[in-house]
Amino acid sequence: MVVEEVTYKEYFSKVDAKIFFNSAKFNFLNKNKVDRVRYLLFKDKKYRFGLCVGQKDDLFAAPFSAPFATFVNLKNDWSILQLEDAVRCFDDFVSSEKGSYVKFTLPPAFYAETLISAIQNILLRIGYKVKYHDLNFSLKLDKKFVDEYTCLIPSNGRKNLNNALKNNLHFCRCETPEEKKIAYDIIKLNRQSRGYPLRMTWDQVNSTIDLVRHDFFIVNNGNENLAAAVVFHVTNNIVQVIYWGDNPTFSALRPTNFLAYKLIQYYSKEDIAYLDIGISTEFGVPNYGLCDFKRSIGCNINAKFTFEKIYSPC
Numbered sequence: 001m002v003v004e005e006v007t008y009k010e011y012f013s014k015v016d017a018k019i020f021f022n023s024a025k026f027n028f029l030n031k032n033k034v035d036r037v038r039y040l041l042f043k044d045k046k047y048r049f050g051l052c053v054g055q056k057d058d059l060f061a062a063p064f065s066a067p068f069a070t071f072v073n074l075k076n077d078w079s080i081l082q083l084e085d086a087v088r089c090f091d092d093f094v095s096s097e098k099g100s101y102v103k104f105t106l107p108p109a110f111y112a113e114t115l116i117s118a119i120q121n122i123l124l125r126i127g128y129k130v131k132y133h134d135l136n137f138s139l140k141l142d143k144k145f146v147d148e149y150t151c152l153i154p155s156n157g158r159k160n161l162n163n164a165l166k167n168n169l170h171f172c173r174c175e176t177p178e179e180k181k182i183a184y185d186i187i188k189l190n191r192q193s194r195g196y197p198l199r200m201t202w203d204q205v206n207s208t209i210d211l212v213r214h215d216f217f218i219v220n221n222g223n224e225n226l227a228a229a230v231v232f233h234v235t236n237n238i239v240q241v242i243y244w245g246d247n248p249t250f251s252a253l254r255p256t257n258f259l260a261y262k263l264i265q266y267y268s269k270e271d272i273a274y275l276d277i278g279i280s281t282e283f284g285v286p287n288y289g290l291c292d293f294k295r296s297i298g299c300n301i302n303a304k305f306t307f308e309k310i311y312s313p314c
Contacts, residue, residue, distance in 0.1 A: 001048070001085035003093045004041045011039035015050040015074060019111060020212050020234045021066035027052040029207060030065035037064075040093065042086035047074050049086040058100040067240070067278065068107040068304070073115060080118050087122045095311060102309045104128070108136045108302035110274055111238060120305060128307040132284030135291065137299035139264060139275040146268040149261065149298065157296030161261055164254035167221060171262035174216035180209075183216040183228035190245030198243065205230065215239075217263070219246075219255045227255035229263065239267055240276040260297040279304060 006014075012024040020026055024039065031037045034054035042049040050072040054064025063069035071086060094102055104123065109116050124130075139145070150158055174180045184202050191198050200208070213233035219226045227246035234240045241263075246255045267275055277299055280290040295301075 001042055001044050001082065001089050003086075003089040004043060005093075006039050006041055008037070008039055011041065011050060011052070014041060014047060015072055017050075017072050018235055019070065019072075019107065020232065021063060022050075022052065022069055022072050023211075024052065025211050026066065026208070027054075027064075029211060033065045034061075040090065042071075042089055044082070044085070048078060048082050049073055051086075051090060053090075055097075055099075058098060060094055060097075060099050060102045062102075062104050068105045068111075070106060070112065070115060070119060080122075083115075083118055084122045084126075087119070088126060091126060091309075100311050102128075102311075103131065103306060104308075105306040106304070108138065108276070108304050110138065110140075110302060111235065120307075123307045123309075128309045131306045131308040132281075134279040134281040134284055134304040134306070135286060136279050136302040136304040137277040137291075137294040138302055139260075139277065139297075139299055141264060141268045141272055141275060143268075145298070146264060149264060153298040154296050157257065157298065160254045160257040160296070164258035164261075167253045167258075169226065169253070169255060169258045170220050170222065171259070171266075172218050172220065173266075174218060177206075179218065180216040182225060183218050183230065184243075186218070186225055186228040186247055187230065187243045187245045189247055193248045200243075208232075217259065217266075219259050219262075221250075221253070224250065226250040226253060227259050229259055231263070234276070237271065237273040238276060239272050239274075241278060256293075257297060264298075 008024055008028050015024060017023040027037050034056045036055045038053045038055055040051045041047050051062060053060050053062040106116050106119060145152060174183050181202060184205060188198055215231045217229045229244035230242045231239050232242050244259065263275060277294055280287050280294055
């Protein structure tokens, strides 16, 4: 196995990434966040895998501007040995480029269980260490869960949802750019009130949604906009809540519980398998209140690992 560094256009033409954050176009959009994006292809007799990695000075990161990243298999019939050869080639590539540090954040396993589990095993065996273990929260939208949702969630979540359902709330999908900006501003207000500024500006969100299928939603009561969500279709059957939140003035009406309930209904009808709500940890340390809330709306907890390797100086 050998590694070839190629241009963005070459990578785009050869790599059909099933996960949006692995795509050439997403990494190219965010290229200014690093010194250089390295577009890598791994080949024996055929091209087998691809990887976009960001470089800043002598540090390499995948992802460099996303929740997670993986190697991308270009053939369906890949083997663990081939994948290991590719990872080892990447390791040699970093050494040859005089890299001092590599960080990988992998998705939760439900995005591609076989591939992700194999990568975890290989990284550990070639000298990577777990930097932190985040807790990711997701909703598996199988028929039983959707049909019996109000019975299956914990009692505190059921109580809050029942209260929300009494408040004449409405769930609306945003159709215009103006409506989408209103949804973003609701979430921005929520984050500011909690002391957590949004990492993506409206301009950055707007640029990203040009590249990915997406949905914006607003919850209102006819007079006021109470809560909102921004959702990306990360794969053909997994969506991720990129941002959501309520206007703190109306939190007592439980609009976020209502929002979660309506998202489950909406995406189950769209044949989506998983609604990924994202992590509730910061560098592995839980936000206990947020964890409890996500569990109250029925989320499962998934492991999400960040690996690192520190290279010896030459």
